[in-house]
Amino acid sequence: MRILLVEDDAMIGTALCVALRDEAYAVDWVKDGVAAGLALENAEHQAVLLDLGLPKRDGLEVLRRLRSRNSKVPVIIITAREALGDRVTGLDLGADDYLLKPFEVPELLARLRAVIRRQGGQAGAVLTNGSISLDPASREARRGDSVQQLSPREFALLHALLLQPGKILTRAELENRIYGWNEEVESNAVDFLIHSVRRKLGADVIRNVRGAGWMVEQGS
Amino acid sequence: MSRSLQRELSRALGIGIVAAGIVAAAVSFGFAYRQAQELQDETLREIAMLAAGHATASRGAAFELADSRPAARDSDAKVLLWSLSSKARPAWLPADLAPGFHTLAGESERMRVFVHAAGHERIAVAQSTDLRDESAINSALLTLLPLLVLVPLLVALVSYIVRREIAPLRRLSAVLDAQPAGEPRPLPESDIPEEAASFVAAINRLLGRVNKLIGHQRRFIADAAHELRSPLTALSVQARNLEQAASPEKMRERIAPLKAGIERARHLTEQLLDLAKSEAGGGEGTKSGGEIDVALLARDLIAQRLPEAGQRGLDLGLEQLAPATLRGSEAVLRLILKNALENALRYTPAGGEVTVRIAAEGEDVLIEVLDTGPGIPEAERERIFAPFYRIAGSEGEGSGLGLAIARDAAARLGGRISLHARKDGTGTVFRYRQRSERSPGA
Numbered sequence: 001m002r003i004l005l006v007e008d009d010a011m012i013g014t015a016l017c018v019a020l021r022d023e024a025y026a027v028d029w030v031k032d033g034v035a036a037g038l039a040l041e042n043a044e045h046q047a048v049l050l051d052l053g054l055p056k057r058d059g060l061e062v063l064r065r066l067r068s069r070n071s072k073v074p075v076i077i078i079t080a081r082e083a084l085g086d087r088v089t090g091l092d093l094g095a096d097d098y099l100l101k102p103f104e105v106p107e108l109l110a111r112l113r114a115v116i117r118r119q120g121g122q123a124g125a126v127l128t129n130g131s132i133s134l135d136p137a138s139r140e141a142r143r144g145d146s147v148q149q150l151s152p153r154e155f156a157l158l159h160a161l162l163l164q165p166g167k168i169l170t171r172a173e174l175e176n177r178i179y180g181w182n183e184e185v186e187s188n189a190v191d192f193l194i195h196s197v198r199r200k201l202g203a204d205v206i207r208n209v210r211g212a213g214w215m216v217e218q219g220s
Numbered sequence: 221m222s223r224s225l226q227r228e229l230s231r232a233l234g235i236g237i238v239a240a241g242i243v244a245a246a247v248s249f250g251f252a253y254r255q256a257q258e259l260q261d262e263t264l265r266e267i268a269m270l271a272a273g274h275a276t277a278s279r280g281a282a283f284e285l286a287d288s289r290p291a292a293r294d295s296d297a298k299v300l301l302w303s304l305s306s307k308a309r310p311a312w313l314p315a316d317l318a319p320g321f322h323t324l325a326g327e328s329e330r331m332r333v334f335v336h337a338a339g340h341e342r343i344a345v346a347q348s349t350d351l352r353d354e355s356a357i358n359s360a361l362l363t364l365l366p367l368l369v370l371v372p373l374l375v376a377l378v379s380y381i382v383r384r385e386i387a388p389l390r391r392l393s394a395v396l397d398a399q400p401a402g403e404p405r406p407l408p409e410s411d412i413p414e415e416a417a418s419f420v421a422a423i424n425r426l427l428g429r430v431n432k433l434i435g436h437q438r439r440f441i442a443d444a445a446h447e448l449r450s451p452l453t454a455l456s457v458q459a460r461n462l463e464q465a466a467s468p469e470k471m472r473e474r475i476a477p478l479k480a481g482i483e484r485a486r487h488l489t490e491q492l493l494d495l496a497k498s499e500a501g502g503g504e505g506t507k508s509g510g511e512i513d514v515a516l517l518a519r520d521l522i523a524q525r526l527p528e529a530g531q532r533g534l535d536l537g538l539e540q541l542a543p544a545t546l547r548g549s550e551a552v553l554r555l556i557l558k559n560a561l562e563n564a565l566r567y568t569p570a571g572g573e574v575t576v577r578i579a580a581e582g583e584d585v586l587i588e589v590l591d592t593g594p595g596i597p598e599a600e601r602e603r604i605f606a607p608f609y610r611i612a613g614s615e616g617e618g619s620g621l622g623l624a625i626a627r628d629a630a631a632r633l634g635g636r637i638s639l640h641a642r643k644d645g646t647g648t649v650f651r652y653r654q655r656s657e658r659s660p661g662a
Contacts, residue, residue, distance in 0.1 A: 011481055016457055019457050019460060103456070
């Protein structure tokens, strides 16, 4: 799960990166509106945390441009701007949520999970394809009676697959969702993660489609 | 008790009117009394003349006056008439009384007597002084009547007029009382007496200034509240990160940013307090304080900041081109230079140089802080003094208050702050200029 963090305050940005990585998110962090615009063009992120008071280009303008390109990536505005007008404008411009600084990290994470979940078309908190279910809040995967605690990276992999059951994801796509820009990805890292998930939940959890990539079965 | 214009005016005018009334009454009474007595004397004289005429016209009849009884007796006015040569005249009336008016002691009361010489006959007309006085007083008292009616009327009228004229002032104070303290509106200037109009205009000018100040303060508080959110957000996330740390190593790693976050919040709070102090200080005490040895102060500040400069890899030094002494509060000058130095240290990249330079120009002392930072674009050099203003995209977590504090403080010392581009390369020159303190002998 890859998040774009747009925040000009270095201290808040650094701390949020740590907090989000703790929760198994891959985080890319940009510090101004123009850089945010560029990063969003590649559409590699599953959610955006957007500060409004940004240098070079205001956060609301970043949002407006994003939505005018018809991008559906969930956006949570995190800002110190309290005025009702800003909140309404932000939501009207297509933000999915609005969080006022200072916020509590658990609340930010819960809202993040919620917008990502809705984006995947699932209303419930727990992702499932019928046979496997994954709880993003606790990072627990359940298959039948067996409940397994996943590592952040394992969780990110399974989460990416479970968001769109039946869809084949390539190695590059998986790497993209699991790792941020600055993270060194070893060539067999994805294989290693798939192996460990299979070891915990059973070999048939993730199907390998030769030459195409990996998928989880769409539940019946 | 406070002075009431209405009460005092009413009282002063009332006392004045009553006093004037009393004086007028006394004078009027006196005149009327004397006039009444003169009138009575005149009557006595006329009676005497008439009696004498009567006597000479019918000789013999005059002698009939010299009866054992008074010759004639006016029952009301009690005018007594005698011939002085008659034996009937009472004992208290001397026979050789000179012609004219006399006041003599009678049998039981004092008598006013007029003696008229008609040929060899002398006629005395007498009247009791008590009676005369009583009637004179009565007629004099009558003249007081209009005054007695007028004085209370005047007092009432004056108090009514004073009340009416004061009424606009009362209304003004009611309007003032009804003003919300947070945003007082100007007072109505119509229907105000001329004398109060300038006063009202002055109040309105004051209200204008108060409103401006309140607006300024309100914006500042809003900005301050807004600015407090950032360090709080950082702290809240950092604390949570520390809590979530999976291992002791991770925990140690996460303590440093939390400390930095606390330091940032502390710095912002300190800056806010400095600004509050400097604004609360306002105009007072601007020139107070003794002589400041600028070089000594600069060395002290540099020594304090040396560890920070070392941490950031900056070369911090002093360049003294001229001896400098300033008059004023050392604490205020320290505040100015501390903020300048903090800014320079914060925004100069590692390997750079920060210099405090003390120079003289004419009668002015210049204290400059030169850095080798990125410089400040010309368009920003004025705006950057506004509280919480930070140049977009600048690194570092300044509060955006330092320069606002410095400018306030400079105004208190009677000095001036300006920012300039370095001529010898990139960087900023912060310049504080103040008229130097010359010892009287020099």
